[in-house]
Amino acid sequence: MELITHLSINLFPIAILLTIYVNNHKREDRTSGNRLFNMLTILAIALMVADILRYGLQSLHRVPISGQYVFHIIHMLLVVAVPFVWLMYVCRKLEVRNPGPWLDAARYMTFGGAVLTAFLILITPWTHSIFFISRAGYYRSGQLEALPNMVGILFLIGSVAVVASAYSHEVSKEGRREVTYMLGFGIGALCGITIQHFAKGWWTTGPCFALSILFIYINTQNHQITTDGLTGLNNRREFDAQLAKKIELYPEHEWGLLMIDVDDFKRINDQMGHAVGDEALWETADILRHVFGRDRALLARYGGDEFVIIGDWFDEKEVGAAIEKIQTEVEKFNANRKKSYELSLSVGYAFWHEAGRRAENLIKEADKRMYAEKVRKKKTRG
Amino acid sequence: MESVTYLQMNLIPMIAIIMMRLNTERTLSYTWRNRALRFIMLLIAILLGANSIACMIQGRRSFGMHSLLLICGLTTFFIMEFAAFLWLLYVRDVATNGDGQYGKRVLIPAIPLLCALVLYVSNPFTGAVFFVDANNYIRKGFLFELYAAVAAGYLLAASALALLGSFRQPVQEKKRECRCLAATVCLPAGALVLKVFWPKIDLFWAAVVVALLTVYLNIQKDQVTQDGLTGLNNRRRLDEYLKTLQERGMEGTNCHFILMDVDKFKKVNDTYGHVVGDMVLKMVADQLKKSFGGLSAFLARYGGDEFVVIIKGKEDDEVWARIREFKESVACMDWQEEQPWKLAVSVGCVQYGENGVCEVEELIKIADARMYEQKKGIKKA
Numbered sequence: 102m103e104l105i106t107h108l109s110i111n112l113f114p115i116a117i118l119l120t121i122y123v124n125n126h127k128r129e130d131r132t133s134g135n136r137l138f139n140m141l142t143i144l145a146i147a148l149m150v151a152d153i154l155r156y157g158l159q160s161l162h163r164v165p166i167s168g169q170y171v172f173h174i175i176h177m178l179l180v181v182a183v184p185f186v187w188l189m190y191v192c193r194k195l196e197v198r199n200p201g202p203w204l205d206a207a208r209y210m211t212f213g214g215a216v217l218t219a220f221l222i223l224i225t226p227w228t229h230s231i232f233f234i235s236r237a238g239y240y241r242s243g244q245l246e247a248l249p250n251m252v253g254i255l256f257l258i259g260s261v262a263v264v265a266s267a268y269s270h271e272v273s274k275e276g277r278r279e280v281t282y283m284l285g286f287g288i289g290a291l292c293g294i295t296i297q298h299f300a301k302g303w304w305t306t307g308p309c310f311a312l313s314i315l316f317i318y319i320n321t322q323n324h325q326i327t328t329d330g331l332t333g334l335n336n337r338r339e340f341d342a343q344l345a346k347k348i349e350l351y352p353e354h355e356w357g358l359l360m361i362d363v364d365d366f367k368r369i370n371d372q373m374g375h376a377v378g379d380e381a382l383w384e385t386a387d388i389l390r391h392v393f394g395r396d397r398a399l400l401a402r403y404g405g406d407e408f409v410i411i412g413d414w415f416d417e418k419e420v421g422a423a424i425e426k427i428q429t430e431v432e433k434f435n436a437n438r439k440k441s442y443e444l445s446l447s448v449g450y451a452f453w454h455e456a457g458r459r460a461e462n463l464i465k466e467a468d469k470r471m472y473a474e475k476v477r478k479k480k481t482r483g
Numbered sequence: 484m485e486s487v488t489y490l491q492m493n494l495i496p497m498i499a500i501i502m503m504r505l506n507t508e509r510t511l512s513y514t515w516r517n518r519a520l521r522f523i524m525l526l527i528a529i530l531l532g533a534n535s536i537a538c539m540i541q542g543r544r545s546f547g548m549h550s551l552l553l554i555c556g557l558t559t560f561f562i563m564e565f566a567a568f569l570w571l572l573y574v575r576d577v578a579t580n581g582d583g584q585y586g587k588r589v590l591i592p593a594i595p596l597l598c599a600l601v602l603y604v605s606n607p608f609t610g611a612v613f614f615v616d617a618n619n620y621i622r623k624g625f626l627f628e629l630y631a632a633v634a635a636g637y638l639l640a641a642s643a644l645a646l647l648g649s650f651r652q653p654v655q656e657k658k659r660e661c662r663c664l665a666a667t668v669c670l671p672a673g674a675l676v677l678k679v680f681w682p683k684i685d686l687f688w689a690a691v692v693v694a695l696l697t698v699y700l701n702i703q704k705d706q707v708t709q710d711g712l713t714g715l716n717n718r719r720r721l722d723e724y725l726k727t728l729q730e731r732g733m734e735g736t737n738c739h740f741i742l743m744d745v746d747k748f749k750k751v752n753d754t755y756g757h758v759v760g761d762m763v764l765k766m767v768a769d770q771l772k773k774s775f776g777g778l779s780a781f782l783a784r785y786g787g788d789e790f791v792v793i794i795k796g797k798e799d800d801e802v803w804a805r806i807r808e809f810k811e812s813v814a815c816m817d818w819q820e821e822q823p824w825k826l827a828v829s830v831g832c833v834q835y836g837e838n839g840v841c842e843v844e845e846l847i848k849i850a851d852a853r854m855y856e857q858k859k860g861i862k863k864a
Contacts, residue, residue, distance in 0.1 A: 105683045106488045113496055113689035120693060124700050302487040308495045315499060315696075319506045319703070326510055326706045330719075338711030342512060349513075404757065405787055461758045468756045 103156040110304050111149040114311030118146045121318050137190040142314055144186055148179040149307035159240065166234045170226050173240065177222045177231065177249040180294075183310060184256035185215045187290065191260045191283055195267045207263060211256060218252045221245070250298045254291065261287035273394040275328065275335075282320045289313040329402040331379060332386035340401035340409060344460055347411070357414030357452045359423065360467035361389070364445040364475065366406035373441060381444060382406060388430045392423075409467075420450045447474045489538040492685070496692040497531035500524050503699055510703060516581075519573045520702075524695060526566045531688060533558040537621065544619055552615045553607055560612060560630055561603050567637035568596045574641040574664050578648025580657075592640075595633050602626065642668045653776035656705070656716070663701055670694040712761060713768035716783035721791060724781060725843045728793075738835035739802050740843075741792040742850040743771075746827045746861060748788035755819065763818050763826065764788060770816070774809040778802075791847075799834065806830055829857040 122142045125135070155172040158164045188211055192204045225231045230245045264283045271277045293309020327339040335343070347354070363369075363385055370378035382402075389400055389408060398412035414420045427448060435443055449471025456462040504524040511517035537555040540548050571592060575581065606612050611626040642665045649661035674690035708720035716724070728738075745751075745767055752760035764784075771782055771790060778801075781793040794802055814825050831854030833846050840846055 106485070109488060109684050109686065110491050110495075112684075112686055113492070113693070116689065116693045117499060117696060120697055120700065124704065302485060303491065305491070308491070312495065312498055312502070316502055319503065319700075322700075322703045322707060323506065323510050326703065336711070338706075341711070345513065407757075464758055465756045472753070 104153070104160045107153050107156045107304065111153055111307055114308045115146055115149050117311050117315055118142050118149075121315060122146070125318065134190065134193050137186060137193055138318075141183065141186045141190060144179060144183050145307065145310045145314060148176065148183055148310065151176040151179055152304070152307055155240075159238065164238075166238060167226075169234050169238065169240075173232060173234075174222055174225065178219055180249045180253050180306065181215055181218050181222070181256075184253040184260070184290065184294075185211060187286070188256050188260045188263075191264055191287075194283065195263065204263070207259065211259060214252065214255070218248065222249060247298070250294060253294050254298070257287055257291040257294065261291065273333075273390050275324075275333070279320070279324065282317060286313040286317050289316065332383055332402050334386050334390070334408070335399065335401035337401065337403060340399070340403065343399055343401075344411070348458075348460060352458060355415055355452070355454050356411060357420050357450055358463055358467050359410040359412070359420070360403070360449045360451075360464070360471050361385075361408040361410070361427070362447045362449075362471055362475065363406040364447055364478065369442050377442065380440075381442060384434065384438075384440075384444065385446065388427065388434060392426050392430055414450075414452070416452075420452075424448045424450070445478075447471050447478065449474060486538050486541070490535055493531050493535040493538060493688065496689050497528055497535065500528045500531065500692050500695065503696065504528060507699070510706060515584075516573060516576045519569055519576070520698070523566050523569050523573065524699075526562050526569070527688075527691060527695065530559055530562040530566070531692075533562075534688065540619070541621065542619055548619050549615055552619060552621060556613055556615070556621055557603055557606065561600065563634050564596055564599045564630070564637075567634040567641075568593065571637045571641040571644070574645050574648075577664060578644050578652075578661055580652075592637075595636065599630065599633050602629070638668050638671070642666075654772060655779050655781065660701065660705070664698070667694045667698060670697075710784045713765055713784050715768050715771070715790070716781065718783070718785065721783040721785065724783075724793070725847075729843045733795075733835050733841075736796055736835070737798065739792075739794045739797065739799075740833050740835070740846050740850050741794070741802075741806065742785070742831045742847065742854050743790045743792070743828045744854055744858065745788040746829055746858065747824065751818075759819065766816055766818060767813060767826075767828065770809060770812050774805055774812065778805065802832070806832065827861070829854045829861065831855075831857065 122139065125139060125142070151172055155169065155176055158169055158172060189208065192208050196204050222231060225233070225243070229243050231243045231248055232246055233241055233243055235241050261284060264280055264287060268277065268280050268284075271280055290310055290313045293305040293307075293313075296303050296309075297306045327335055329336040347356075363381060366378065366381065369381055385408065386400075386402065389410065393400055393410055393412065396412060398410050401409050403409045412423065414423060427446060431444055431446055435445075449467040449469065451463045451466035451470070453463060456466050504521060507517070507521050507524070511521065533555045537552060537559070540551060540555075572585075572589065602612060606614075606624075610624050612624045612630055613621055613627060614624055616622050645661045645665035649658045649665065652658045652661055670690040670693055671687060674686040678685055678687065708716060708723075710717040745763065748760065748763070751763055768782075768784070768790070771792065775782060775792050775794065778794050778797055780795075781791075783791045783793075785791045810828060810830065813828050816826050818826055831850035831852070833840075833850045833853065835841065835846065837849075840849065
């Protein structure tokens with residue numbers, strides 16, 4: 102009976118995780134973060150398989166007691182290991198975004214805790230501290246039975262805390278969104294392990310892990326689809342989609358669009374190499390993020406060296422102020438950073454109401470103004 | 484089995500599918516096909532919800548439980564048929580590259596669905612499909628098998644359509660997509676087979692959700708590897724493909740690498756704006772699909788206005804004939820009303836193993852150099 106219960110509950114999460122693993126494995130993305138994620142998936146699968154096996158063996162009655170010990174121990178080790186790997190994954194992800202020494206400290210401390218718990222679990226057959234198998238072949242709990250679950254809960258709480266503290270460091274909306282997703286994962290897994298610990302008949306640890314992993318996986322995929330790899334801004338596809346959505350849902354709203362082009366980008370690229378060109382693009386994106394990141398504006402990389410921003414600007418005065426802000430930031434950048442190239446941006450603008458409420462006109466109009474600005478700059482420079 | 488277990492078996496897939504549904508808002512574009520898929524997800528989520536309620540209240544004999552069970556049962560049965568029907572439409576749309584404009588043609592496959600609807604509406608009075616007994620348990624009626632047959636019929640028809648589509652589609656990626664859709668039905672079918680041998684384990688709904696998940700993840704993966712504007716493979720996918728080509732080795736196969744570049748593209752962009760530039764790229768990409776799709780070639784957008792075509796196992800003459808045909812069709816495109824100049828592409832083609840070069844990167848370099856030579860020649864002329 103127990104076996105059937107565990108089979109029917111766990112087979113679905115296992116299938117989900119296998120699908121994710123196969124999908125992710127085919128990709129050529131071999132970063133350490135992704136490797137940790139793959140490991141997390143496999144460990145969660147192993148956790149549920151071990152869960153099925155330990156009850157399966159118990160119902161067979163013919164398996165020697167040592168065999169039962171093995172599977173119970175494996176299951177308990179995994180209950181600790183999965184949250185541990187998750188914590189490592191979170192630390193790795195956050196370290197890439199904003200490195201800090203406290204992340205390392207957190208990592209070493211949890212490592213110590215995990216090793217200690219694993220040791221206690223491994224010596225259980227002799228000490229009977231966490232659980233033991235009775236003569237008749239049944240599982241009986243020991244004094245410290247709650248230990249693996251509690252350590253797992255502790256790790257998950259730790260990961261939630263780490264993520265929550267990183268939230269305030271995030272500047273852009275996209276970054277904050279991603280941190281929120283990681284928070285969601287931690288909380289989902291935490292709920293699962295807590296419910297299983299306190300409620301009888303609810304075997305939620307494995308399924309909740311699976312759901313959380315699915316959640317994170319789908320969202321990282323989404324992130325790859327919607328952002329530009331180099332600059333981290335929204336990419337062209339996302340911009341088109343958002344624009345179409347905005348037009349369809351709120352055709353009456355009034356807003357403006359800025360089109361920004363890096364001057365002489367082709368020259369920078371050809372003379373100083375693609376690496377410097379990429380850096381220039383990256384710095385430009387950073388400036389734009391700095392100026393508009395916290396507003397309700399939509400930033401995107403439109404093409405090679407072009408960026409677009411949609412924001413709540415109604416007239417020339419407001420747009421002028423926004424352009425002014427960009428140009429002062431660019432001047433500051435040129436004065437402070439002392440790069441081998443001088444960054445300069447041409448900005449064109451257009452308004453939704455002025456463009457006759459057609460997306461093509463809007464882009465055309467902004468394009469035209471940007472081009473005019475470029476020509477004017479060239480003339481003044483001689 | 485305890486009702487808690489049943490509840491968990493329904494709740495977990497339900498959460499998974501609601502999560503997917505919410506996620507589609509951000510990634511799936513607003514086409515008829517994607518809306519259908521979204522609607523299917525929503526339907527299945529409702530169905531699992533109704534199922535969970537039914538699990539909880541089965542066997543309880545307080546007031547109102549009887550009618551609540553009836554409602555849950557009816558929702559489950561009807562949504563099942565309707566979701567299967569929508570699935571058929573969805574698959575047909577993918578397999579035939581449709582645009583969702585079907586109008587009245589939808590009515591013919593909908594006939595079984597309408598019959599089933601009549602049956603379900605009359606079910607509370609006749610008890611034909613199912614009925615709720617005195618102890619408040621759902622029992623099968625004498626027409627219960629009919630319900631399963633209608634749903635299974637829709638699913639199998641969808642699979643057959645997808646399989647047919649996989650032979651007809653010209654582009655390699657589309658073929659794969661159709662094959663995946665055809666195989667999707669295996670999962671629920673497998674769950675049913677398992678149930679026959681092991682009646683205590685009911686994984687049908689879980690299998691349906693996993694099948695939907697595979698479909699959704701495939702769409703997502705396509706988006707990661709596809710160029711948004713032209714629908715060809717993007718740079719990321721091209722790099723992966725070249726890597727696997729290099730790893731597998733291509734000894735003995737005729738493999739052609741073709742690099743193309745639209746002439747004067749920057750001028751198009753600067754004089755007529757990005758809108759026209761994008762349109763030109765789209766037109767060229769569509770022509771690429773038409774000309775080289777039949778050779779089961781790998782098509783990708785390399786950068787701004789550069790395209791890569793990789794053709795395996797075809798002779799030199801055939802490849803060059805296609806290239807010539809492609810160039811002619813591009814020259815005939817009317818991309819602007821007054822046509823200030825004719826569109827043209829420069830092409831650099833290199834064969835694997837030519838001059839003893841076997842490194843993929845070297846091959847691309849050679850193709851690039853040849854393309855530039857051609858471009859120079861055009862400029863001089």
